[in-house]
Amino acid sequence: MPDPSIDPRWLTPPPLQGSYRSIFKWGAPGRSYHPRTGLVRLLCERMGLSPQSFSTPRNTGEAAVRNDLPATMDAVHVSAMADIVGKENVQCDDYARIRYAHGQAVEEILALRHERPRAAAGVVVHPRQREDVQAIVAYCHAQHIPLTVYGGGSSVTLGVTPARGGVTLVMQTHMRRLLAFNEANRTATVESGMMGPAYEALLNDAPARLRARHRYTCGHFPQSFEFSTVGGWVATLGAGQQSSYYGDIYDLVLGQKVVTPIGTFSTADYPATATGPKVNDIFKGSEGAFGVLTAATLKIFRLMPENRRRFAYLLPGWPQTIAAAREISQGEFGMPSVLRISDPEETEAALQLYGLGGRIGEYAERLLRLKGLLPMKRCLLIGQSDGERHFARNIARQSGRICRRLGALWLSGYPVDRWSHGRFLDPYMRDDLHDMGVLIDTLETAVTWDRLMQVHAGVRELIKARPQTLCMCHASHFYPQGTNLYFIFMTPMTGVDDFRRFQADIISRIVACGGSLSHHHGVGKLMGPWMDGHLGRAQVDVLRALKRHFDPHNIMNPGGTLGLDLH
C-alpha cells in the first residue's frame, strides 16, 4: 500500500564541485539510489520516528571547502616533488589536501558534514610510474617526510588519514595500467592504482583487448569495488562478495612490486614455494606502513556466466541457517561463489524490501507462517555457483539438498538476482539516511563456527541496548573453518563523539566475544589501538620489527596504522 505520509525529501542534486559533500558522497557525483518507501516505513516503525523526520536534510556539507588551511609543507619540498612528477601532478590547494585526506569512515563523513575536516595532506602528488614512486619515497626517507598512500579512497578504517601531514601519493590518477597478461599462467599484472571496474572490464573483454582465447574475471568484488584500487585491495586484505569460491585477496596475489624506504623489490610469481617465510605474503595487509605497492600479479579466472546457478532458501531459524551454511562449506563439493545468510532482523528487512509489502505480500506472509517460517525467526540464505557447468550445477543441488533437510523453503533464484542487481547501489543510501539524521554504519569480524553464536548474540545485545537502534547481521564469506559476521546498525545520531563511543564499544565487544578485529575492512588507524590487546603484544611486535626494517624513520603511513607506532 502506498503511504502518503511517507514522502522523504532526499537531497538529489549532485554535490557542488569544491564542496565538503563532494568529498564524502559515495560513488559517482550525479548518481543516487534512494531508500525505498518500504525501508523508510520500517525505520519509522522500528525507531519510533515520525515520517516528518525524513523531510529536512541537515549537516549536508554542501558548503564550499574554506580556503583557510595553513601550509604545512616547506616550499622546497613541494618544489622537489614537482621536479620528480612535473608540477601538473602536484596539488597544494585546500580542496585537494582535504579530499585526499579523507576516506569513507563514518567518523570522516561526519567531520566533513560538520565542515570540520579531520586532517589535511601537506601536499598531494600524483606519480606517473614506478620510478616516480621510487624517487618520492627516497626523498621523503632522506628528509623524514611522512608519506601516505591514497588508492580509491574507500577505506573505512582511517587508512588514508595523513595523521602527520606530509606527502599524500594518489595512485589512481596515472598508475592504472595493465603491465602483463599471461593466459598460460592465468595471471594479470597491473599497477596498483588500477580501479576495480576498469580491471574487470579488461579481463571480461580479453579476447578483443588482449587477444586472449577466453574471457576472464578477477573474481574479487568487494562492496567498494567501483571505487577501490587493486593496490588498496592488497594493502588492506580485502575480500570480495564471491570470495567463498575465488578466494580472499590474500589468496589471489602471487607477486608484488614494492617500493620501500630501504629499496625496491619484486616477489616472484611461483604458484608455491618452500623457500622460507613468504615475503610476498608479508606485504599483504601492510596498509602502506612498510612501503608503496606499485604493481601486483593476480590470479584470474574464466568468465562463464552461462554456467552460473543461483538459489535462495528461507530457513526456519538462525541455528538451522548457520548449520546449512556450515554443511555447505564443509560439504567438499566445491564452494559456492556467493553464499550469504541473513539473521532474523536482516531477513525481515530484506523481505520487506523485496516484496512482502502489499496484498501479494500479505498472502505470502500467511503462507510462510503456515510453513513454520515465522517473522524474526526465519532466515534468508542466498547463493550462486560458478565454474564449470556440472561443477556449478552440483553445488546448487547439494546446497539445496542440505537446506531442504533443515526445513528450508525454496525461493527460486530471484532474491539473488535482486541482491546482485543492487549490491553496488546499497551504499548510495547511506548518504540519504545520514542527511536525515539516521546514522548507518557497519562493523565486521571473522569467527570460527564454534564461536559464531556467541559473537552474534554478544554484539547484537550491545547494539540493541541503544534505544531506537536497528541491528542487522549477515555472513557472506565462507570457509570450512568458519565465516565472517557483518553487522549493520542504524540509529538516530548526528554527533561525532557519540558515534565514536558507540563504535568503540562495539569493537571491544566483538573482540571480547571471540571475534577477530577485522575480517576484511583492515585495521587502519581506527582499530590500531586494539591491536596489542587482540593479537597480543608479542605478535604486534613482529610487525613493528618489520616496520623498523623497511621504514627506519617511520615515514610510511605513520600515526597509528596497524597500531604500530602508538608506543
Place this chain on the structure above:
Amino acid sequence: MPDPSIDPRWLTPPPLQGSYRSIFKWGAPGRSYHPRTGLVRLLCERMGLSPQSFSTPRNTGEAAVRNDLPATMDAVHVSAMADIVGKENVQCDDYARIRYAHGQAVEEILALRHERPRAAAGVVVHPRQREDVQAIVAYCHAQHIPLTVYGGGSSVTLGVTPARGGVTLVMQTHMRRLLAFNEANRTATVESGMMGPAYEALLNDAPARLRARHRYTCGHFPQSFEFSTVGGWVATLGAGQQSSYYGDIYDLVLGQKVVTPIGTFSTADYPATATGPKVNDIFKGSEGAFGVLTAATLKIFRLMPENRRRFAYLLPGWPQTIAAAREISQGEFGMPSVLRISDPEETEAALQLYGLGGRIGEYAERLLRLKGLLPMKRCLLIGQSDGERHFARNIARQSGRICRRLGALWLSGYPVDRWSHGRFLDPYMRDDLHDMGVLIDTLETAVTWDRLMQVHAGVRELIKARPQTLCMCHASHFYPQGTNLYFIFMTPMTGVDDFRRFQADIISRIVACGGSLSHHHGVGKLMGPWMDGHLGRAQVDVLRALKRHFDPHNIMNPGGTLGLDLH
C-alpha cells in the same frame, strides 16, 4: 621373461643396533622393499652396467658407531638440561649425538656409509611438554648455546644438522599428543612431534577415539609421511601427494604455538583476518631459525574413500601431457586430489615396472605403437579425485574428456592403485641401490606453466650430460598457475665430493632456467647459499630482520639455515 643373469644380492638383514647403517637406513629397521628385476635390468641396459654390479654391496655402514667423539658441551649445561627434562631425557652418548645430527640428505647418507659422520650434537634432549621447551630455549638464549630441532629426521636439505653443535631437541619422543579436536570447526590441534601415521590414524578412527560424528583425514601425505612430524611439515613448507586438492601445508595450518628466544606466543585460529601481515604465516617455513613450534592447529577433511575415483591415461607426448594437466588445473571443476604426470623417461620406467615386460607386455607394446603412443614420447598421467560423490565423479569425467581430446588412451584406474600401494615403499629401494654403487637422489622445483618446458629441458640436459645417468621427471602438485617438477636421477657414483658438485650444478641450473629453489623440500643448510641470488638480497634481508627480532643471539638452528647467517 625371468633373467637368470640378474640376481642382485640385496642386503636384507635389519641393520645392527648402534651401527651407522641403522641411522641412515630409510624406514622401519626390519622392513625392506627391493627393486624388481625389471628395474635392475633397465638400470643395467641404460647405464651400461653388468648384472654383476648388483652382486657386491659396498660402503654399507654396517659397523658400530665408534665411541671417539670429543665432548663439546660443558657438563654444567648438560646438567641444566637434566634439571629441566629429567636425566632420562638427556643423551650424551656418541650414537645419539650422531643419530640426531643426520637427516636423509644423500650427502649425510654417504658420510655415514663411509663411517665419517658430518656433524654431532653436543647433547640430545627429549622435551616432555611445552614448558620444557620454554625452559630450554630460555636457558640456551641466556647461555648463547645453539639449538637445533629434530622432528622426524627426514629432512633432505641438512635441516637437522647441528652445524655448531649445542642442544638438539627431539620432538617426536614425547610431544606427540592431540591437544584438541574441534569437529564443528574441522580442525585438530596437535603437538609438533606427532608423527604422520599416528595423526592420520587418530583422524581416521575419530568416531571411536574422539567421539566424532565422522571419520577424517589430515589430507597431507608427503613422501616422508611415515617418518616425519607435523612440526617438520610446517617448518619446511611441505606438500603432500594429494596437495592439489587438500592444499600444501601452508594452506592447512590455521594457528601455531611457538617458543622463541624472546618469548612464547600462539596465533589464533580464525579462518581469515584482515589484521595486518599474518604472523601465523611468517612462522611457516621458518625451519627452526626463529623458534620452536610446539603445536599447530590444522584443517581436517572428511574421509570418504567410497567416493574416490581413480583414472590413468597414456598421452602421445610431453607437450600434450602438460596441456592436459594444465587444462585440468584450470578447468574450474575442482581439483583432483592426486594428479601426476611423468615425462617420457619416467613413463618408460613405470611401464617396464608395471607390466610391459613378458609376452603380454610385447603385445601391449605393439598395440600402443599402433595407436601412436611411442616409446620415449608417450607420457603417463594418473589421477584420483576425492570429496563429495558427484564432485569426485565429475572431476574424473572432465579430466578424462580433456585427456581424450589430447589423444590419450585410457588405462583404467589400475596404475593409480599400483602407485598408491607403492608410494611409501619406493624410498626403501634407495638404500639397496646405494649399496650397489648406484646413486639415486631427487631435486625439485616450482614452475609457472610458461616456464615448465624450459626448466624441464634445461635441467634434463645437464643431468643427462653425465654419462650413464638416468633422469626421470614428474609433476605432482598442481595449481591453476603452475606446478612443481620433481627430478629423480640415478648414476653410478659413490664419492661425496663428486656428488656435491653434481648436485650443486643441478640446483644452479634449476634456478638459472627460472624454477624456484624449492617447491616442498625446503632450503635447510643445503640450499642456503643460493638464497640471496634466487630471492634477491633485499628479500632474504627481510628474513634476516625477523631472525634478529626473534633470535638476537643466533642460537636457533644456526650455521646456514635459509642462508640467513652466511654473511
